[in-house]
Amino acid sequence: xxxxxxxxxxxxxxxxxxxDAPGExxxxxxxxxxxxxxxxxxxxxxxxxxxxGKSASAPGDRLHGINSSAIIRIGAACRQxxxxxxxxxxxxxxxxxxxxxGAVDALRGGQNAYAHPHGVAELRQAIxxxxxxxxxxxxxxxxDVLVTSGAIGAFxxxxxxxxxxxxxxxxxxxxxxxxxxxxxxxxxxxxxxxLHPPLFALTRDALTAALSPRTRGIVLCTPANPxxxxxxxxxxxxxxxxxxxxxxxxxxxxxxxxxxxxxxRHVSPASIDGLDDRTVAIMGFSKSLSVTGWRLGYAVAPxxxxxxxxxxxxxxxxxxxxxxxxxxAHALRSPIDRTGELRAQLSAKRDRLCTALTDAGFAxxxxxxxxxxxxxxxxxxxxxxxxxxxxxxxxxxxxxxVAAVAGPDFYSNTVGDRILRFCFAKSDADIEEACxxxxxxxxxx
Ligand SMILES: Cc1ncc(COP(=O)(O)O)c(C=O)c1O
Numbered sequence: 001x002x003x004x005x006x007x008x009x010x011x012x013x014x015x016x017x018x019x020d021a022p023g024e025x026x027x028x029x030x031x032x033x034x035x036x037x038x039x040x041x042x043x044x045x046x047x048x049x050x051x052x053g054k055s056a057s058a059p060g061d062r063l064h065g066i067n068s069s070a071i072i073r074i075g076a077a078c079r080q081x082x083x084x085x086x087x088x089x090x091x092x093x094x095x096x097x098x099x100x101x102g103a104v105d106a107l108r109g110g111q112n113a114y115a116h117p118h119g120v121a122e123l124r125q126a127i128x129x130x131x132x133x134x135x136x137x138x139x140x141x142x143x144d145v146l147v148t149s150g151a152i153g154a155f156x157x158x159x160x161x162x163x164x165x166x167x168x169x170x171x172x173x174x175x176x177x178x179x180x181x182x183x184x185x186x187x188x189x190x191x192x193x194x195l196h197p198p199l200f201a202l203t204r205d206a207l208t209a210a211l212s213p214r215t216r217g218i219v220l221c222t223p224a225n226p227x228x229x230x231x232x233x234x235x236x237x238x239x240x241x242x243x244x245x246x247x248x249x250x251x252x253x254x255x256x257x258x259x260x261x262x263x264x265r266h267v268s269p270a271s272i273d274g275l276d277d278r279t280v281a282i283m284g285f286s287k288s289l290s291v292t293g294w295r296l297g298y299a300v301a302p303x304x305x306x307x308x309x310x311x312x313x314x315x316x317x318x319x320x321x322x323x324x325x326x327x328x329a330h331a332l333r334s335p336i337d338r339t340g341e342l343r344a345q346l347s348a349k350r351d352r353l354c355t356a357l358t359d360a361g362f363a364x365x366x367x368x369x370x371x372x373x374x375x376x377x378x379x380x381x382x383x384x385x386x387x388x389x390x391x392x393x394x395x396x397x398x399x400x401x402v403a404a405v406a407g408p409d410f411y412s413n414t415v416g417d418r419i420l421r422f423c424f425a426k427s428d429a430d431i432e433e434a435c436x437x438x439x440x441x442x443x444x445x
Contacts, residue, residue, distance in 0.1 A: 065184045067177065070406050074393050078403035084426075084434045086353075087393075087403040089225070089287075089371050091425040093342065096289040102330025103294075106323035115322040117314040119147025119298070123329035127298055130332055135257075136271040137281065143303040146310050147325055149317040151255050151284035151297035152178060154309070157316060158251050158280050158299065159186035161308035163216055170210050170218035170248070172202065174374070174410035174419075176225040179253065183219070191215060192412050197365050197374075200229040207242050217249040220269055223256040226374055226410050226421045228367020230264040233272070240274035249305070250275055255284040255297075258339045260369040261347045270300070277302055280309065285328050287371065287425075288339065294324045346371070349424040349431050356435030357422070360442050371425040374407070381444055382418045393420060400437040 071087055078085050118124065124141040131137040139145060148154035155178075163169065165187030171179055173192040183190045193210045195202065207218075220239070222231040231239075243250055250269055257266045270279040284297035299309060350366065354373055357364045362375035377385070377392060385395035393406035407416025424431060 062185055062187070066181045067409075070391075070393060070409060074397060074403050074405065077394065077397055081397070081401060083397055083401040083403050084430050084437070085403050086422040086424070086426060086430075086434055087405045089423050089425065090292050091287060091290050091371065092427040092430065093290045093425065095291050096331045096334070096336070096338065098334035098336055099285075099289050099291060099327045099331035101327070103323050103327025105330075106326035111323045111326055113322060115147075115319040115325055117319050118142075118310055119145065119319070120322065120325040120329060123147055123325045123332070126329050126332035127300070131281075131300060135268040135281070137268055137276075137300060139300050140303075144300055144306050146299045146306060146313060147320055148282075148297045148299055148313055149320045150286060150295045151253060151282050152182070153295070153313060153317055153320070154280075154282040154297050154299035155179065155251065155253065156182050156186070157309045157313035158282070159183060159188060160316075161312040162249055162251075162280070162305060163188050166214065167216040168212055168214045169251075170207070170215060172200075172218075172220065172224070173412060174224075174227050174407075174416065175219075176221055176253070177409050179219050179221065180412075189214075190412075193218075195227070195229070197227075200224070200227050202231060202235040202239060204238060204242065207239075211246060215246060215248065217251060218243070219251050219253065221253040221255075222269070223260055223264075223266065223367070223369025225253075225256065225370055226372045226405075227365070228370045228372060228374070230260050230266060230368040231269070233267050236267055236269050236272045236275065239269065240272050243278055244274055248278070250279040252279060252281050254281060255287055256370040257283060258288045259343055259346055259371065261343070261350060262368070264368040266369065278305075280305055285331075289328065289331055291324075291328070294321065294328070296320050296324055296328055346425060349426070349428070352431055352435055353422060353424045356438050360438045360440075362420075371423050372421050373424060374419055374421055377418045377420065379418065381441065384444070392418065396420065396441075400434075400440065402434045402437050 074087050075085065078087065124145045124147060127145055128139055128141045131139055148157065159182055163186065168189045168191045169183050170193050171183065171190045172195050180190050191210045191212065193206050195206060220231065223229065252269050254268060260266050268281055269275045270281040280299055280301040282297065282299050286292040301309065350373060354364045354366050357375045361378050361381065364373060364375045367373050382392055385399065386392050389395055393404050397403050404420040404422045407419030410416050410421065
């Protein structure tokens, strides 16, 4: 293949990953990238000039309907102005020390080759024990567990392995944009289940309204990003009945399982009778161990569902980084359990931020779990702030130096237009200063 051919075939732009939500690095249609320039090793004079065909400038059909999140712009603008980043979900908490120590030992000990494609055996066994202890899920390390390239790797592989192009997947709204983008990338169609504040209750009516004869599955994020909703046992039992009647598979995202506040308790959907045999439970280490950059998570499912997921995951990723798997296995067996302490700290940060947003005049929905709070900006303030740019998150950033994610990232309709999502898993100093700055907005009303 000639150089010009190879550069013309290079996949569409993957934007420079921002240091935050992974899902928000997807290309914008028509965006051009560094492949437009000859590489330094290839002087322009050696390239044969050729007309640039359509294939060199347009992304493939698979990317249609995929929304590049505004978080890229907000994150970049925040960094540029030295603002306080409450937009991204990266916890300002150091990585679990035993995870780091275990990974360093593994690196020094020469664990540098590909791991078993299903995951390092010791880690899979530690996951089985954790699932029994904390999630009431019984499973087998050999047939039911897969260590994945982040929870996102598990989700991607599940979508591709278990569904066929054109299948419809229910996604409760507000949603985590990555879920919807990956549903679409797999050639599937999202159908939105409209959940309403303040409880975001999962009801039979809401589910039925979204169902069609082509619906094959549902994505359930609990605790949910961005709403903080923690689904109750009763809601999950209802889901089990509907899933049975409609023969749906349930794909969960339990990334924030350790972070439920007040009296809310995480219930793993796969622990509910009737969901156990039709659920792929996806969990992560990114947030619980504060290792978002390690790209490690896992999936657990009955063997018949797990087998195709493992095949796709192996094709896409081969295996997640071996030494880091050893590090996480070490942390899972560690006597140091920081979760109670972290939960208490996060709950206090959540309360401080909610109070400040309320003082600023926003309508706040205190989250039951997760890292985020949704707040609605009063109509008059939103109108005056967006008069110039039309972009509420950018206007708040410009005025206060605090970055949040705009609601339209989480909605398929206009409901989110005056909503902002703030992350409270940040340092006390950042939360305090952000609260002070946000309160200044009260004088604008
Ligand atoms: C709900 C949810 N799922 C998954 C992820 C990413 O998980 P991982 O880093 O394990 O791929 C995030 C990150 O923000 C998230 O909010």
